[in-house]
Amino acid sequence: MNKYRAAVIGLGFIGLKADIPRKHLPQSHALAYRMNPDIELAAAVGVRQEQGDQLALVAPGTNYYMDLGAMLEEQRLDVISICTPEHVRLDLLQTVMSRSAAPVLFLEKPVATSVQEAEEIAALVKRHRRTVVVNLSRRWSDGVRQIRQAVQTEEFGRLTNIHLRYTRGVHNIGSHLFDLVRNVAGEIDRVQVVRQVATNMDKKGDWTFSFLFSLTNGVPGYAEAFDDRNFLMFEMDLFFEKGKIELLRTGDEIRFYSAAGHASIQGYHLRLEREEQNLLARTSHIQNAVEHIVDILRTGAEPVSSLEDGIYPLYVADALIRSHRNDGSVEPVRQAGCNGDYND
Known part of the structure; x- marks a missing residue:
């Protein structure tokens, strides 16, 4: 069977440089395609000859433009x-879709710079009838799938509260954070900024906020921001009637607790039931994503991380910016246009 032909446009960190020097598992689009037995990395586009030289180290024989x-x-x-x-x-995207018939596009996040631009992209994709997969990487995490299942089956009872801790902007890390909550627990319905925290992303105009929020199902939450110049953070605590789940170290560790009696202390306390460690060393999210793309091309499978999923975080970020501008007002997360037909 002939291999599917892939190209990468943009050979920065996630396009290529994440795998220079070579890692244990692929971290870039280029190497993930190169290592998939069903895909030929046919071409890549960069802006400097140096990138072509680096590409030759990772994927020799690939056409560089x-x-x-x-x-x-x-x-x-x-x-x-x-x-x-x-x-x-x-x-x-306008250039690519007008000049190439490639049926699948694999987009890095954030999808766009604004809600308005994202909706223009959605209309463009619908007009050209393409399938879009957005690289919200935790959509391909085995650990996150375990969390989602525990929430949906109410393994520890009903979800009651959420606590998030993050760094690096509502568009940068925020894209993954807001999608993670939506994927495992439900959509964020309202937000209220408590304070702004200075980070490295300020120079790019990507602000970072601590904020209160609630889901459409009424579950309340708090997202606490930290300065990435001290250290990076991406963590989530889910609290249930009869337990707790912790996602730590950007998803490298996940712990599941149940509420149980204690031999010497009155009342119920959290007891560690099971834990997953070194998840990021076991599997490559980008490799899993490329395997999923092969499945889409071969069987017409629905994307597990669609354009709608990629646009949703922009609506949350927009609500947070409005709340900040309005001195901490409670703002709804508008989702005009998120109607699930972007890939039709």
Whole structure:
């Protein structure tokens, strides 16, 4: 059987450099395609010859271009990864979809710079009838799937509270954070900013807030922001009627607790039931994503991380920015346009 042909546009960190030097498991789009037995990494587009030299180390024989138009004209492709900065995303997608018939596009997050631009992208994708997969990486995490199942089956009773801890902007890390909550527990319905925390992302205009929130099902939560110049953080605590789940170290560790009696202390206390460690060393999220893309191409499977999923965090970020501008007002998370038909 012929291999599916892939290309990567943008050879920065996630496009290529994450695997220079080579890691134990693939971390970049380029190497994830290169290592998949069903895919040929046919081409890549960069902006400097240095990137072509680096590409040759990771994927020798791959055609390197510094002219996007030439690559789209010369290559017949099945999937194209878009790993460029979000501020050029809309124009780039217009070019790609008008000049290539590739049925699947694999987008890095954030999808766009604003809600308005994201909705323009959604309309463009619908008009060209393409399938979009967004790299919200925890969608391919085995540990996160375990959390989602525990919530849905009410293994520890009803979910009662959520506590989040994060760094690096409502668009940067926030994209993953808001999607994680939506994926395992439900959509964020309302937000209220408590304070702004300075981080490295301020220079890019991506603000970081501590904030209160509630889900559409009424579950309350609090997201606490930290300065990434001290250390990075991405953590979540889910509290239930009869237990607790902790996601720690950006998802490398997950712990499940149940409420149980104690031999020497009155009342119920949390008891560790099971834990998962070193999850990030066991599997590559980007490798899992590429395997899923092969399944989409082969069987027409629905994306587990769709364009709608990729756009949703922008609505949460927009509500947080409005709350901050309005001195900590309670703001609804608007989702006009998130109607689930982006890939139709």
